Amino acid sequence: MSEIDDITQALIKFRNERDWEQFHNPKDLAVALSIEAGELLENFLWKPSEDAKSEKVKEELADVLAYAFLLAEKYDFDVKEIVLQKIKKNAEKYPVDKAKGTAKKYNELK
Amino acid sequence: MSEIDDITQALIKFRNERDWEQFHNPKDLAVALSIEAGELLENFLWKPSEDAKSEKVKEELADVLAYAFLLAEKYDFDVKEIVLQKIKKNAEKYPVDKAKGTAKKYNELK
Amino acid sequence: MSEIDDITQALIKFRNERDWEQFHNPKDLAVALSIEAGELLENFLWKPSEDAKSEKVKEELADVLAYAFLLAEKYDFDVKEIVLQKIKKNAEKYPVDKAKGTAKKYNELK
Amino acid sequence: MSEIDDITQALIKFRNERDWEQFHNPKDLAVALSIEAGELLENFLWKPSEDAKSEKVKEELADVLAYAFLLAEKYDFDVKEIVLQKIKKNAEKYPVDKAKGTAKKYNELK
Numbered sequence: 001m002s003e004i005d006d007i008t009q010a011l012i013k014f015r016n017e018r019d020w021e022q023f024h025n026p027k028d029l030a031v032a033l034s035i036e037a038g039e040l041l042e043n044f045l046w047k048p049s050e051d052a053k054s055e056k057v058k059e060e061l062a063d064v065l066a067y068a069f070l071l072a073e074k075y076d077f078d079v080k081e082i083v084l085q086k087i088k089k090n091a092e093k094y095p096v097d098k099a100k101g102t103a104k105k106y107n108e109l110k
Numbered sequence: 111m112s113e114i115d116d117i118t119q120a121l122i123k124f125r126n127e128r129d130w131e132q133f134h135n136p137k138d139l140a141v142a143l144s145i146e147a148g149e150l151l152e153n154f155l156w157k158p159s160e161d162a163k164s165e166k167v168k169e170e171l172a173d174v175l176a177y178a179f180l181l182a183e184k185y186d187f188d189v190k191e192i193v194l195q196k197i198k199k200n201a202e203k204y205p206v207d208k209a210k211g212t213a214k215k216y217n218e219l220k
Numbered sequence: 221m222s223e224i225d226d227i228t229q230a231l232i233k234f235r236n237e238r239d240w241e242q243f244h245n246p247k248d249l250a251v252a253l254s255i256e257a258g259e260l261l262e263n264f265l266w267k268p269s270e271d272a273k274s275e276k277v278k279e280e281l282a283d284v285l286a287y288a289f290l291l292a293e294k295y296d297f298d299v300k301e302i303v304l305q306k307i308k309k310n311a312e313k314y315p316v317d318k319a320k321g322t323a324k325k326y327n328e329l330k
Numbered sequence: 331m332s333e334i335d336d337i338t339q340a341l342i343k344f345r346n347e348r349d350w351e352q353f354h355n356p357k358d359l360a361v362a363l364s365i366e367a368g369e370l371l372e373n374f375l376w377k378p379s380e381d382a383k384s385e386k387v388k389e390e391l392a393d394v395l396a397y398a399f400l401l402a403e404k405y406d407f408d409v410k411e412i413v414l415q416k417i418k419k420n421a422e423k424y425p426v427d428k429a430k431g432t433a434k435k436y437n438e439l440k
Contacts, residue, residue, distance in 0.1 A: 003113045007193050014197050018204060019211040023266040026162060027154040030147075031265055033174065034364055037140075037147035038258025044137040045251055046243040046433035052136060054185055061181055062196035064143065065189060068175050075164050079175060083117050086172035087124050094128060101129040103376035133376040141375055144254055148368025155361055156323035156353040213266035223333045227413050234417050238424060239431040246382060247374040250367075253394065257360075257367035264357040272356060274405050282416035284363065285398050285409060291391055295384050299395060303337050306392035307344050314348060321349040 004079045008069050015070070026074050033067035040064055114189045118179050125180070136184050143177035150174055224299045228289045235290070246294050253287035260284055334409045338399045345400070356404050363397035370394055 015021055040060035043052040072079050093106040102109070125131055150170035153162040182189050203216040212219070235241055260280035263272040292299050313326040322329070345351055370390035373382040402409050423436040432439070 003190055007190050010194055010197055014201065017206050018209045020209075020213070022211075023213045026159040026167070028159075028266050030151045030154050030167075031261060031361065034144075034147040034151045035258045035262050035265060037144040037174075038255045041140045041144045041251060042255050044140050045255060046248050049136040049138075057136070057140075057181075057185060058187055058192050059196060059199070061178060061185075061187065062192040064147075064174070065178050065182075065193050066196065068171060068178060069193070071167075071171055072175075075167060075171075077168055077171065080113055080117050082168050082172040083175050083179070084120055086169060086176065087120055089169070091124065096127050099128045099130075101132075103130070103133045138376050141251065141371060145368045145372050145375060148365045151361060152365050155365060156358050223410055227410050230414055230417055234421065237426050238429045240429075240433070242431075243433045246379040246387070248379075250371045250374050250387075254364075254367040254371045257364040257394075261360045261364045264360050269356040269358075277356070277360075277401075277405060278407055278412050279416060279419070281398060281401055281405075281407065282412040284367075284394070285402075285413050286416065288391060288395050288398060289413070291387075292395075295387060295391075297388055297391065300333055300337055302388050302392040303395050303399070304340055306389060306396065307340055309389070311344065316347050319348045319350075321352075323350070323353045 002080075004069065007065075008073050011066055011070055012073065024070060024074070026071060029067055029071045029074065033064060033071065036060060036063040036067060112190075114179065117175075118183050121176055121180055122183065134180060134184070136181060139177055139181045139184065143174060143181065146170060146173040146177060222300075224289065227285075228293050231286055231290055232293065244290060244294070246291060249287055249291045249294065253284060253291065256280060256283040256287060332410075334399065337395075338403050341396055341400055342403065354400060354404070356401060359397055359401045359404065363394060363401065366390060366393040366397060 015024065040057065040063075043056050043060065069079065072082070094109070098109045099106075125134065150167065150173075153166050153170065179189065182192070204219070208219045209216075235244060260277065260283075263276050263280065289299065292302070314329070318329045319326075345354065370387065370393075373386050373390065399409065402412070424439070428439045429436075
């Protein structure tokens with residue numbers, strides 16, 4: 001079994017022991033992920049990156065990842081495959097010769 | 111090399127080819143992750159889960175995962191380890207006998 | 221003085237008494253607003269609208285509004301004017317005859 | 331009629347002309363607000379505050395405000411009242427002598 005399958009199985013075991021699948025529809029999982037992304041971001045509020053506490057970043061990032069893996073599982077997405085596909089797609093939107101060294105959005109590149 | 115290392119290496123290669131590491135400080139990565147979580151959520155706006163288009167969910171979830179993996183790499187976190195640790199911690203906050211079948215937050219459980 | 225000016229002045233007084241203007245750059249105000257939007261959303265997680273507690277919704281919505289007013293003040297935007305302008309712009313993107321009764325995005329309307 | 335009532339009435343007129351009240355339950359309004367907060371934040375991604383384009387900030391902030399006012403209306407909250415109440419509450423959490431000049435959260439103040 002792959003590493004990501006291992007993680008996903010642990011998340012599902014935790015969820016099922018608590019009978020929480022009834023709450024975990026895709027919409028609420030996406031809502032949960034967005035809330036956790038906000039909690040992660042809170043570690044950087046009013047301060048530069050280097051002042052964030054890595055121990056707290058770790059916990060909130062783990063929550064984000066947990067909901068992302070659970071959502072992927074709901075749709076039966078292969079995490080590795082969908083990220084590699086997206087990189088390929090982004091490589092077309094952001095060709096190296098135009099995107100190099102600039103933070104502009106693809107629709108602002110010339 | 112593990113599956114998640116594979117994905118992370120592909121993300122870093124894409125980033126470095128475009129000389130984007132200069133923009134990828136942890137704070138902005140957390141901001142980017144939060145923005146992408148909002149775009150993911152947009153697929154569920156004004157509708158129930160079943161009306162969301164899985165093709166679009168897939169793309170936005172891939173973006174969320176990409177920034178989550180890049181942020182983990184910045185801090186040298188092992189994705190599997192931090193999620194499993196968080197499950198353990200949550201198991202204490204949400205003991206099965208109190209949390210079973212309820213969506214209440216840990217501080218509202220009795 | 222207008223109602224919104226009154227609110228904004230109260231927010232600025234609170235901020236200045238604590239010498240917090242140094243932290244309130246537009247980027248961090250936008251980050252703060254996004255975090256508070258997540259906390260607002262948390263009141264609706266895993267449940268339908270009617271199960272959210274209005275007392276908590278009230279507090280989190282107040283936080284969102286506070287940062288929105290402070291951000292408007294930073295840019296010297298007139299809140300009434302910018303919302304009315306946006307309604308006008310949206311009226312063009314969502315003409316009544318095409319948008320009536322549908323939750324589709326403007327780029328999906330026919 | 332107050333300034334905020336004026337804005338809210340304009341938003342409701344826009345909504346009703348399109349028969350959108352059916353979609354505007356509090357949960358989806360909170361989801362919409364969170365999505366718009368992400369779009370607002372996007373103007374600051376990978377850059378310092380001063381590089382954000384104020385014209386775009388204006389539009390996204392208007393969207394955030396629009397959903398905040400619509401949500402307040404749903405609950406029959408008085409915007410001015412709830413923000414002033416929250417300032418009062420925050421004044422207790424952040425007493426001037428402890429909070430002055432620090433960006434720490436209330437639970438980290440000594």
